[in-house]
Amino acid sequence: MSYSKEELSAIQQAMDKWQVSVDKTIAKQGERKETFYSSGFNEIDRLYTPLDTFGDYMEKLGFPGEYPFTRGPQPTMYRGKLWTMRMYAGFSTAEESNKRYKYLLANGSSGLSVAFDLPTQIGYDSDHPMSEGEVGKVGVAIDSLADMEILFDSIPLDKVSTSMTINAPAAVLLAMYMAVAEQQGVPFDKLRGTIQNDILKEYSARGTYIFPVQPSMRLITNIFEFCSEHVPQWNTISISGYHIREAGSTAVDEIAFTFANGMAYVKAAIKAGMDVDKFAGRLSFFLNAHNDLLEEVSKFRAARRLWGYIMKEYFKAKDPRSWMFRTHSQTAGSMLTAQQVNNNIVRVCIQALAAVLGGTQSLHTNSRDEALALPSEESVMTALRTQQVIAYESGVADTIDPLAGSYYIEALTDKIYNEAWEKIQKIEEMGGAEKAIEIGYIQSEIQKAAYQWQKDVESGERIIVGVNKFQVQEPEPSGLLRVDPSVQKTQIDKLNELKSKRDNAAVAARLDELRQAARGDENIMPYILNAVKAYATEGEICGTLREEWGEYVAAVSL
């Protein structure tokens, strides 16, 4: 990477000469566009050379498994162990989802990823009026421990790692998972997995919040503390840029807003009296794998370097594990088209390749039919096979960080790193992520980029194959997965049966203890676990906390 002054000046001279011939060519025939923008809104130059990539190799890149981790968090990366192929799945009842998990594990999935329905994500039981029409639709309906027992039936929890996309009520679902483990005789320190538990991006981009900011942050730090003692291998949070990007942000903002949120959690835990090295090693991330292959590779690399810097230099963490950025990723759902759905297989392959070349630790690949409905079993298989082809046939997993040293990749890595850090500092000046969300700054930045994208598509500035160019007439797609509308009734029947069978006096007592704990300031996790084990429903537990803490009121902005 390092060039002598003489070499650089020779390159500069040659480049000036080359520019003359470029100008001549352009005078004869202009380029396809006046300015080229990446899918993440970075302006892209015609050519990158050593002039763009000055800097010290050791300071900027280093070695895999070593600070600043630009080249990867582990010393051997995919030569040691491939990324976890983790397919996000869940729909209908626990019985149906349990079947899908077993199917995925039988086909070579290496970890589970649970999708919950919206009532579960927002702390309502299936019989709540707000749950009407939503039960079992975008994920599995879980009302109580009884459902969780079925969901993981015959899946040994000491053998799989399980990721759960659950935020506001993450503590409740984690407690249910622990209770199932206990029934299986699996000790808590053998449990591996992740809860998303990232409430700040719910306020700004994803929408499944329940409680106001303060009690939500308390729940999160309580989980950090509880898990560091009892569930030490559990990733207590998955700080997510995925949804920020899906909501329309630029690539730089995906990193900036995610890390601003991450810093807010670290500060909250430190404020609650925890030592940074006690919890920072269990912080994990979740990024988008978007369309622009080389930009995405640069984004993952910049993210690792930046988080390492933030933890080491800003928070003064001592343990190298605290500096390590480990991430799950998912291909960009919002880039799938309802037109010519088979083209989505190609898009997903490019996006997945970006995540792998970027050095992701785990990956979900979307299915071709997801712009139309929940994915069918057949299209999920193709999506999983896409990862397997990349892993075993493409060769990209056989050497570490293979695109390092490309002038373009290194220049773009620097650009994303610098611009994201600038934006983070701007947010810090506003008073941090909580404040920036409260005043609507983050939401409005995302919205601006989303609208710009739409305008670019409509003006033809951005081409989406099959949508605004190369369209065809095509028949209605068939074979889409549909959730049986009787799921809600099945869940309500199960709830009624549970309530008639369980020890209702014990449930009331556990909920009352939970209410007392919510009013005080001790760790609330043990109380949630006790309520869960008494078969209190998720709605009862969250309802109790709603009564004590109130609900978040979103500022509606346009």
Place this chain on the structure above:
Amino acid sequence: MTQRRIRVLVAKPGLDGHDRGAKVIAQAFRDAGFEVIYTGLRQTPESIVATAEQEDVDCIAMSMLSGSHLTLMPKVTRLLKEKEMDDILVIGGGVIPGEDIPLLKEAGIAEIFTPGTPTSTCVEYVKNNVTEKA
């Protein structure tokens, strides 16, 4: 007399948090000169109809990506009918399988715009189909 501007309520029924589409279409409507009211997330059919009444809108545009459109969208049109507000143009958009569209149209949702539709198409549709109010 100057013609009154078209008033549109952009609404998110149910628990779905995906509001990118709702916000994009709301801005496109606004740029087209409509007056736009956006409900925010987690609206019940009742609250949508109440807002529509309060704001005296010409059109309700619902965005749904959670799969509960067959339950919630027809409930909105049913409530409008009960309140004799069915002169309001009701349209929808989002992740909605093609085979559901005839069912929604039968229930009084005038048009469904699926992913990939240019916002200009939606704008034109609203302009051409709202009932002129005095």
